[in-house]
Amino acid sequence: MTATTRAASTRAGARRARDEFDPTPWPAALVCGIAGGGAALLAFPPYGMWMLLPVSLTLLGAGLLVRSVWVAILVSLAWGAAFFIPLTAWANTYAGTAPWVALGVFEALYIVLFGLLARTVMLRRGLCLTSAVVVSALWVGVETLRSHVPWGGLPWGASAFALADSPLLNLGPWIGMAGLAFVVALLGQLLLHGVLSLLGRRHRGLVGFAGVWPLALAVGAILATMVVPHPPNPAPQDRGTMTVAGIQGSMEKIDPATMTMPDDVFENHLAVTRETIEQTRAEGRQLDLIVWPEDSTGYDPRQDPRMSDQIGSAAADAGAPVLIGTQAAVGETQRLNQSVLFAPDGSTPYVYSKRHPVPFGEYIPYRDFFRTLSDKVDLVPRDMIAGDEVGVMDLEALDQGRHGVGVLICFEIAYDNLVGDVVRDGAEVVVVQSNNALFGDSHEAIQQLAEAKVMAVVSGRSVVHVSTVGHSAIFTPTGRRLDFVDHWEQGAVLADVPLRTGITPAVAAGPWIAVGLCALGLVGFLAALTGRRRALAPLPSRRERNRS
Structure with a gap:
């Protein structure tokens, strides 16, 4: 070479x-x-x-x-x-x-x-x-x-x-x-x-x-x-369970042109609630909490004495509070997406307002600009405003045991910071109220249910996910599914839900x-x-x- x-x-x-x-x-x-x-x-x-x-x-x-x-x-x-x-x-x-x-x-x-x-x-x-x-x-x-x-x-x-x-x-x-x-x-x-x-x-x-x-x-x-x-639960293992029923009343399909909730939504959820109460009574079980989905009353029952009386009557019959989902008007142009707890005595001792409204779904940012691109923005006539308090309610005052229940509404289950907030504030179980009827036969409902399972494992908390039309399910902190109701079916998810107080490393790290x-x-x-x-x-x- x-x-x-x-x-x-x-x-x-x-x-x-x-x-x-x-x-x-x-x-x-x-x-x-x-x-x-x-x-x-x-x-x-x-x-x-x-x-x-x-x-x-x-x-x-x-x-x-x-x-x-x-x-x-x-x-x-x-x-x-x-x-x-x-x-x-x-x-x-x-x-x-x-x-x-x-x-x-x-x-x-x-x-x-x-x-x-x-x-x-x-x-x-x-x-x-x-x-x-x-x-x-x-x-x-x-x-x-x-x-x-x-x-x-x-x-x-x-x-x-x-x-x-x-x-x-x-x-x-x-x-x-x-x-x-x-x-x-x-x-x-x-x-x-x-x-x-x-x-x-x-x-x-x-x-x-x-x-x-x-x-x-x-x-x-x-x-x-x-x-x-x-992760091991450092807290005592005798926290036990609480018996929760999630009501999926179902409804007629929403008209996408008007986005108006069907008239049968309230009656359907009330009927399934009464059936569930009868079922648990026949089984000798005592309910601790009944959860209705987001928008399950059609409009704010606090403005309708008849609706309030019927929900309060169901709570009294069950001997357990009923957590419903509704909308509350704020002025002429705004609203709040709320979870309202009806106690067996007819009072409403707890209200949670959704902290993370969905842009373009629940409120329209820069409405005047986006109206020039699509008239669909006017399907949201009132902009939803955000609540400012973490959703954790203590049922001890209602003689339902000392249970901290975290509350999230719909898409909030997808945000790990919101889930972490309720866990760090004392939630021993998390309930998610959703109205998947807005998305028809799409895959949104099953995608959101997967998010609930993932967040149950990440947070180390049982998650009770309840939808108007499905999918509804209850997951343990290890991701095991305890009960399930399919899309567009009428029924209830019912289980003795494990409670946890320990904080997972993921939640502790924030x-x-x-x-x-x-x-x-x-x-x-x-x-x-x-x-x-x-x-x-x-x-x-x-x-x-x-x-x-």
Whole structure:
């Protein structure tokens, strides 16, 4: 070998040593984006193929490994649109097609943000363990941002909510929503590293069959979570249970043109309540609490003596308070979404006002501007305002035992900060009142029920989820389902619900798990910007192209 040949070989070897992987051709990258978003959708209810969520992030990562940043943006947008538009199809029921698609595209923009950040890290740092950790932390950061910004955010489609039937959920009470998102993203990165190695697209580090190790590690990690114990309850175990009945009275379908509650909603819930009281009396059981769903009275029964008397009579007959859901007018243009407790003596000793109204569903931000885009905004004639008190009621004053009951309304169950608030304020059990009739036959109801199960495990509290038309269910702190009523059926969920007072590590940590992971992602991204190394293999020279 001549000196010139050796020098050329040395230069080529040095250049190859700096190369990490071959770029993804742009047509394949776009396919990865679309397929990845579709795989993410299948990971969520009603499909429930949770194992596809890490795969979807693997496909997204592969699609980002392109030379053109514009192609990477298109890949990210395609992934987000393929996921969020069908996932939020329930919005089409009341908002119409254009606002629904706009919501899906807006949520997809967060995936574009993640794609740009993740691509920068992978291209500058290469495919190594540190880049995998940073990219996973960036996923947590963007998901946290999406869940809280703007207007309080929308955590629908958060990674943890795909894990309702996954062994990974056993990690939930330890690491919370943010930690679960990090684990899912890290599994996706491990799969990406392994697959690229097996396909021969990596040129240093784990190459060839060495790529089996990341795949085996990912599978082994999932299997290991099957034996992760739930946190011990440091409080005395004699808290026992309380007997709760959740009433699903059902109703006729809501007219999407007017969004008016059907007239039969109150009578149906009253009838099912009386049937449930008779059932428990025949079984020799004493009810501690009866829960009606959100909007279960049609309008505020405190303004109608007849309705108040009937609810109070049912409470007296059961010997247990009835928690109903209603709306209360505030002035001429506003309203409150409230839970009202009717005691057996007919009084209403407790009222909770929803703290997190849903933008565009319960109130219209910048109403005049958005009216120019769609007349659907006028279907919400009164803007809902937020309550300012955490929803925890103590039933001790009603001689129902010393039970702290946390109250959340509808979409509030999707926000881990709201769930954490009621637990830290003394809730031993959490009830969720929802009106899923607004979303017709869409998948919104089953998606929300999965959120309730995940939050039961993360918070270490039983969750009684009650809907006007379903799905309704009761979950224990370990995620076991005690009772269930299906969509558009009439009935009640009834169980002796376990009470807990201990605080899970996830709840005790509050926002700090998310804050820590977000900080890790930000620091890792900034560190990647300071490096000059490029991980993409160089384009072949003109001579090499001609030779080929």
